[in-house]
Amino acid sequence: MELTVPDFVLAVLLCSGCAVLAMASVSRWLHAREEARAAGDRLVCRLCLHAFVDEGRLPRGRVIDCPVCGTANEKGG
Ligand SMILES: [Zn+2]
Numbered sequence: 395m396e397l398t399v400p401d402f403v404l405a406v407l408l409c410s411g412c413a414v415l416a417m418a419s420v421s422r423w424l425h426a427r428e429e430a431r432a433a434g435d436r437l438v439c440r441l442c443l444h445a446f447v448d449e450g451r452l453p454r455g456r457v458i459d460c461p462v463c464g465t466a467n468e469k470g471g
Pocket of ligand 1: 443463464
């Protein structure tokens with residue numbers, strides 16, 4: 395079978411479309427994973443409602459002191 399120019403162009407277009415879809419899917423997955431991880435490190439103080447980020451990336455359930463009032467807050471609780 396001989397490859398014609400229209401077949402070649404169609405194959406290139408299909409491969410390009412598949413590559414774009416694959417890269418978009420991977421990009422969305424990485425972004426969603428990073429967002430979920432960043433949201434897990436955000437805390438709101440239960441006493442003064444100060445919002446802060448746990449820079450130490452401690453696991454859930456650990457107690458973290460509020461940088462403003464010093465109240466102990468449980469991460470993920
Ligand atoms: Zn506080």
